[in-house]
Amino acid sequence: MKFLKNTARLKQAGFIVLLLFLVSIPVFSTQFFLTMMIRYMYFGLLTISFSFLAGQLGLFSLMVPVSFTITAYTIAICQVKNIMPLQLSLPLGFAIALIFAAVCGVMVNKTKETSFLMLTLVLSQLVWSIALQWTDLTNGSTGLLGIQFPEALNIFGDKPNVNQYYWTFILFGICIVLVWLLTRSSYGMRLRGIRDSESRMIALGYNTAALKWSAFMISAVISSVSGILFLYYTGMISPDLMSMNSSNQALISSILGGTNSIIGGSVLGTVINRTLELTLSGITKRYALVTGLLFLTVILVIPDGLTSVFERFKRGRKEGGELK
Amino acid sequence: MKKALSILMVLVILSTLFTACAGGGQPSSAPPPAGSTAVTPEPSADPNAKVKPDSPINVGVTCPYSGFVAALGENLVKGIQLGIEVEGRQDDIKLFIEDTKMEAELAVTKLDSLKQKDNCKFLIGSVTGHEGDAQAEWLKKNPDVIFMPGYSAPQDMTMRNYSPNMIRAGWTADQVMFHYGQYVAKELGYKKIISVGADYSYPWGQAAGFCRGFMENGGEQIEYIWYPEGNLDFSSIMGKLQGMAGQYDAVFLNDGGATIISFWKAWEQYGMNKVFPQLIGGTNVADVNVLTEVSEGFVGVKSAGHYVDGSDIPANQEFIKKYTEKFGTSPDAVSVQGYDTIRCIIRGLDAVGWKTDDLNAIIEAIVSQKVTDSPRGTFFFDEFHNATQNVYVKEVILDANGNLQNKIVKTFENVSQFGPYDAYKEQYMSMPPDARDYPYTTKDAYMKDIEKYLGKDYVDELVKNGGWK
Numbered sequence: 001m002k003f004l005k006n007t008a009r010l011k012q013a014g015f016i017v018l019l020l021f022l023v024s025i026p027v028f029s030t031q032f033f034l035t036m037m038i039r040y041m042y043f044g045l046l047t048i049s050f051s052f053l054a055g056q057l058g059l060f061s062l063m064v065p066v067s068f069t070i071t072a073y074t075i076a077i078c079q080v081k082n083i084m085p086l087q088l089s090l091p092l093g094f095a096i097a098l099i100f101a102a103v104c105g106v107m108v109n110k111t112k113e114t115s116f117l118m119l120t121l122v123l124s125q126l127v128w129s130i131a132l133q134w135t136d137l138t139n140g141s142t143g144l145l146g147i148q149f150p151e152a153l154n155i156f157g158d159k160p161n162v163n164q165y166y167w168t169f170i171l172f173g174i175c176i177v178l179v180w181l182l183t184r185s186s187y188g189m190r191l192r193g194i195r196d197s198e199s200r201m202i203a204l205g206y207n208t209a210a211l212k213w214s215a216f217m218i219s220a221v222i223s224s225v226s227g228i229l230f231l232y233y234t235g236m237i238s239p240d241l242m243s244m245n246s247s248n249q250a251l252i253s254s255i256l257g258g259t260n261s262i263i264g265g266s267v268l269g270t271v272i273n274r275t276l277e278l279t280l281s282g283i284t285k286r287y288a289l290v291t292g293l294l295f296l297t298v299i300l301v302i303p304d305g306l307t308s309v310f311e312r313f314k315r316g317r318k319e320g321g322e323l324k
Numbered sequence: 325m326k327k328a329l330s331i332l333m334v335l336v337i338l339s340t341l342f343t344a345c346a347g348g349g350q351p352s353s354a355p356p357p358a359g360s361t362a363v364t365p366e367p368s369a370d371p372n373a374k375v376k377p378d379s380p381i382n383v384g385v386t387c388p389y390s391g392f393v394a395a396l397g398e399n400l401v402k403g404i405q406l407g408i409e410v411e412g413r414q415d416d417i418k419l420f421i422e423d424t425k426m427e428a429e430l431a432v433t434k435l436d437s438l439k440q441k442d443n444c445k446f447l448i449g450s451v452t453g454h455e456g457d458a459q460a461e462w463l464k465k466n467p468d469v470i471f472m473p474g475y476s477a478p479q480d481m482t483m484r485n486y487s488p489n490m491i492r493a494g495w496t497a498d499q500v501m502f503h504y505g506q507y508v509a510k511e512l513g514y515k516k517i518i519s520v521g522a523d524y525s526y527p528w529g530q531a532a533g534f535c536r537g538f539m540e541n542g543g544e545q546i547e548y549i550w551y552p553e554g555n556l557d558f559s560s561i562m563g564k565l566q567g568m569a570g571q572y573d574a575v576f577l578n579d580g581g582a583t584i585i586s587f588w589k590a591w592e593q594y595g596m597n598k599v600f601p602q603l604i605g606g607t608n609v610a611d612v613n614v615l616t617e618v619s620e621g622f623v624g625v626k627s628a629g630h631y632v633d634g635s636d637i638p639a640n641q642e643f644i645k646k647y648t649e650k651f652g653t654s655p656d657a658v659s660v661q662g663y664d665t666i667r668c669i670i671r672g673l674d675a676v677g678w679k680t681d682d683l684n685a686i687i688e689a690i691v692s693q694k695v696t697d698s699p700r701g702t703f704f705f706d707e708f709h710n711a712t713q714n715v716y717v718k719e720v721i722l723d724a725n726g727n728l729q730n731k732i733v734k735t736f737e738n739v740s741q742f743g744p745y746d747a748y749k750e751q752y753m754s755m756p757p758d759a760r761d762y763p764y765t766t767k768d769a770y771m772k773d774i775e776k777y778l779g780k781d782y783v784d785e786l787v788k789n790g791g792w793k
Contacts, residue, residue, distance in 0.1 A: 032440035039433060133523065133552050135760055141524040141553050142454040143428060145461045160465075230429075236458050240427040277430070278437050281423040285389055 022169060026162040034161050036278070038233050040271050041172040043253070045226035047266040048179060049219040050250040054259040056183065056191040057215055060117050062247040063104065063124040067220040068227035069131065070097040072237040075228065076144040077137060086150055094224055100127075101220035102213075109212045124247060131239040143238025147231055161233075168229045175222050176263055182218065183262055191215055249273065252291075256298055258305020265307045272306075377678040380418040383446045383669065384438030386431055386459070387474055389423035392554065392582060395613055396451045396658045397423070400474050402651050403662025404448065410646065410663075411670045416678070424450055428458035435462055439469055445680055446669055451475040451658065453526035463487050470687060472665045475658045479529050480757055482710035483741060489683070491690055491709040493665045495630045495741075497529025498536075498758065500607050500715050502743030503736040504628035505537020506792060507717050508604060511734075512626075514573040515544045520561060520587075521578030521606070523550035523760065530578050530606040532758035533743070539763075539770040540744075541791035546765040547572065555583060558590035569599035580608025585617045592621055602626070610720050612656040615728040622728055625720045630711075631657040631700040632718045634729040640699040660699050668695065712740040744792050751777050 026034060050064045071093040078089035108119045131138045138144070149164060156166045182188050193201045194208050201208050231237055240246065257269025273291070280287035302308055385404060387397030401421055408417050420442045424431040431450050438444045447469055449459045456476025463471050464487055471490050473481065479496040508514050517538065521527035527550075535546055547568070549561060565575060575596075577587060584605075591603065603609075605627040612633050615622065633644075633656065643663065647655040655663075672690030673680075680686065691705040703713035714737050718730040745752040755777050756762055764770045775783045786792075 030440065032437065035433070035436045035440060129552070135523055135550075139525075140760075142457050145457055234429055234432060235461060236428060236432075238428045238454060238458070240429065245425070245427070278433065281389070281434075282420055282437075282442070285421075285423070287423070288390060 026156075026159065026165050031161070034165055036275070038161065038165055038168050038229075039274060040267070041168045042226045042229040042233060043249070043274055044267050044270040045172060045175055045222055045229065047250050047253040047257075047270045048175065048262060049222035049226065051254045051257075051259050051262045051266045052179060052219045052222065053215060054254055055262045055265075056188060056195060057212060058195040059112075059212075060251065061108070061120045061216070061219065062117060062244075062251070063108075063120040063127075064219060064223050064250055065242045065246045066104075066124050066127050067097040067101050067223040068230070069127065069237065069239075069242040070100055070227075071224040072227040072231040072241070073131065073138060073144070075231060076147050076237050079147055080144050090228070093228070094221075097224045097227075098217065098220055101217055105213045105216035105220075109209060109216060121244075121247070124242060125244070128239055128242040131242060138239070141239060143236055143240075145236045147235045147237070149232050149235075164233050168233065171225055171229060175225055179218075179222070180263060187211075252295055255305060256295065258307035260304060261307040261311070264310075265305050268306055374412070375674070375677050377416055377673075377680075380416055381446065381673065381678070381680060382418050382420060382442055382444040383448065383666070384420045384422065384435070384442060384444035385448045385474070386422045386424050386434045386438070386450050386455075388426040388451055388455075389421075391426045393426060393452055396475060396581075399653075399656055399659040400448075400451060400662040402647070402653075403655065403659035403664075404666045406643075406647055406650060406659075407663040407666035408670070409650070411667060413670055417666075417670070420444055424455055426452055426455065428454050431455040432458050432462045435459060435466075439466065445469055445683070447471045448662070448665055449473045449476070453478055453524060456481060457525065460485055460487070460490065463490055468683065470669075470683060470690070472669070474665070475661050476526070477529065478525050479741065482708045484753055484757060486708050488709070489687060491668070491687065491705065493668045493695075493703070493705075493711050494661050495607075495713070496710060497526050497607075498533030499710075499739060499741045499743060500629050501530050501533030502537040503715055503739060504717055505534040505539075505543070506541040506744075507537075507628070507734060508534075508574075508576075509538045509541040509543040510791060512574070512604070515542070516547075516572045517543065517545070517574055517576050518547045518549065518565065518568060518572045519576045519578055520549045520551070520565070521576075522553045522555070522583065524553050525758075527578045527606065528760050529758045531760075532763055534576065534578075534606070535763050535765060535770070537744075539765075539767060540774075540786055544767045546576075548760070548765065550760060556586045558587050559594075562590050562594040562596060565596060566594065566599060573601070574604055575600050576604050576606070577609050578606040580606070580611060581613070584609055584611075584614045588618045588622065592619065597621065608657075610718065610730055612654050615720065615730075618728070620722065620728070622720050623722055626717060626733065627730075628715060628717045629657060630703075630713050630715055631660045632716045632730045632732050633657075634718075634721070634723070634731045635700070635716070637699075637701060639697045639701075643699040655699075664695065664698050664700075664703075667698075668693065671695075706740050708741065710741045712738055715739045745778075748778055748782070751779070 025037060046064060046068055050061065053059045053061050074093035074096050075086070075089045078084050078092065104123050108116055111119055132141060153167060154163050156163045190201070190206060190211055194211060198208055253269035253273040254266055255269070256272055257265030257267065259265060276287065276291050280290055284290070298306065385401060387400050388394055389397045404419065408414055420438055422434040422438060424434055435447060438447060449471055450456050451474045453476050456473055457478055459471070460481045467489055469489060473492050473494055475494060477495055477497045479498050482490060482492050482496065519531055521531060531548065538546065549564065551561060577584065591597070602624040605625055607627060607629040610625050610627045644655060647659060668690050671693055672686050675689035676685050691709050694702065694704040696702050701714045703711040706712050714735055716732045717734040719733045720728055721731050723729045740746055742749055742752055764773050771783055
């Protein structure tokens with residue numbers, strides 16, 4: 001028992017050290033590391049929104065980037081065309097993305113597994129082609145450029161990217177805590193119940209359709225937040241972000257890290273995937289092959305993702321301990 | 325235990341793969357080996373001995389190495405490598421090559437990575453239009469590097485959105501089209517044109533330049549048909565074109581790459597050459613990579629550009645010879661751009677003694693040079709750092725070996741990015757930027773619009789002369 005208590009304390013200490021480290025990054029790190037951290041966070045959130053559905057409900061949604069892009073596009077269009085200020089366009093962006101997600105949620109939740117995958121793919125491609133072809137509004141494949149980070153939010157000094165880092169970090173942190181709480185709540189239990197056996201959950205009297213729909217919406221909210229972070233860091237939004245490749249990257253990151261461990265898996269997977277993307281291509285032209293092989297190996301050898309290795313290690317220790 | 329063993333094995337396999345790939349990828353990240361063509365004078369014997377930098381200068385290149393424009397990225401890099409070799413600077417320049425996957429976000433992040441991680445002060449940018457636009461935006465926030473676009477050609481990068489550290493040894497979409505519009509209206513005598521093009525910024529720019537030259541020299545109307553980028557099925561467009569056949573004089577194709585090949589297949593299938601005269605095209609319609617794939621019916625297709633593969637100026641013949649010897653493939657316009665761009669950088673560095681401390685001095689040295697031995701002819705830079713150069717009207721012919729090739733039909737000398745509006749720069753820039761529906765495409769609306777910006781005198785002059793002088 002004492003041993004367990006100690007690990008809990010150890011965990012707490014580790015968590016605080018990690019938090020301090022993350023907060024102090026802008027003080028000591030190089031510009032490049034900061035860039036990478038911000039990038040991990042906005043793509044990490046996108047992966048989390050994918051993993052949330054995959055891990056909790058076992059549904060692989062290829063339309064996670066849709067809310068991401070709709071929100072970003074709405075804000076960008078409002079700003080570029082001078083329609084309304086950020087205070088109004090931000091809620092509007094959320095509203096449009098969520099309304100769209102709500103409608104899609106009703107449709108796609110009638111399906112399961114492969115047909116769910118296909119339907120979400122079709123819907124995401126639909127929005128992608130709208131963004132590509134409605135050129136009056138979206139400026140076609142060039143997308144919208146030159147979105148400025150709001151001046152009013154520059155409260156962490158004037159070093160480049162430091163403000164973006166802290167705001168990204170704060171929103172990322174909030175999302176992570178919320179997801180963490182959700183997965184540990186009875187709501188999360190119910191979702192996992194549906195994942196394991198939907199018919200049994202129905203028999204127990206749960207309204208599984210509503211539960212699935214709400215999970216779909218939560219995923220859309222997280223994706224929208226990452227869209228905002230992306231827009232204000234990169235200053236642009238283009239249809240690329242909604243292409244097949246964008247969905248695939250979320251999927252690959254999520255599976256690399258492990259879909260069952262929503263936060264850890266997503267963050268780990270995103271970090272590995274996006275680091276490889278940036279560093280490997282300088283070394284070899286055939287970097288996609290390396291990523292592909294890595295993905296293949298992970299699926300074949302550790303289908304539950306990289307985080308499952310840690311889990312197994314931990315469980316092994318517990319089994320050898322006093323509990324069993 | 326078994327699991328742990330298999331994980332270990334995977335790691336081992338992966339690490340060997342990494343090193344193997346790193347070895348295989350060497351030529352792309354390191355300077356190419358000294359070739360036979362490079363003349364490196366003995367430093368001590370020659371009074372004009374080359375100044376050497378203390379350590380190699382890092383030059384970053386971002387280009388699409390994957391996706392359907394991968395060939396362009398590859399040719400850009402080949403051009404750069406040949407340029408370094410020709411100048412004999414293999415030891416003094418270190419190339420860092422990054423793939424953008426043709427995604428704007430990645431293109432910008434790669435620039436960050438090149439600048440912050442690899443300490444590149446010189447960046448050679450992307451190939452496609454939307455990457456270029458995004459990178460130009462990035463450049464505004466990063467005044468401490470010199471950026472030279474790889475191939476992408478939106479006009480405003482060096483005009484309305486001008487930044488001093490962007491130098492384009494290339495061309496703008498409009499620049500090469502102004503006089504071509506004039507040529508089509510005056511020498512081919514077409515009055516009404518159907519323009520079929522991909523729906524994004526680069527073809528818009530080409531259409532805009534063409535429209536100005538065409539309308540001001542007697543053209544009456546252009547009808548636009550835009551299709552989504554990367555479209556490969558042209559049957560519905562062919563049907564539409566057949567219906568319009570009697571009312572229009574010719575079809576102007578405004579795109580590049582694989583779409584041209586499928587367009588041409590459909591064009592022949594539907595027998596369009598019976599109802600329309602031979603196709604006329606934008607700059608990239610008769611690119612080398614298209615010519616190797618289309619049928620001989622392509623002979624006679626006219627287009628315009630700043631580089632003609634069949635041009636017989638000595639610099640071009642020599643370039644093609646060296647390039648083919650080194651890589652075994654034929655160069656195209658993007659190879660020329662890589663070749664010219666890196667040589668501009670090298671000569672700029674020569675002028676400042678390979679000191680990279682004062683960026684402004686290097687920029688000044690680069691833009692003040694006049695390049696006389698480029699495969700495309702002579703060019704120099706204007707005050708917005710875009711190349712002023714010859715524009716050629718080219719026509720596809722069958723050469724002696726039975727291969728398709730472009731030859732020069734007409735040359736317009738020293739065309740700047742403002743084309744015929746050199747005397748009206750301010751007024752030109754006060755016009756709205758190119759868009760898919762701007763400038764206007766009927767004669768009346770167009771003339772009214774330019775009267776607003778360029779003045780009544782300009783329009784009167786046009787009417788009196790029946791076009792440009």
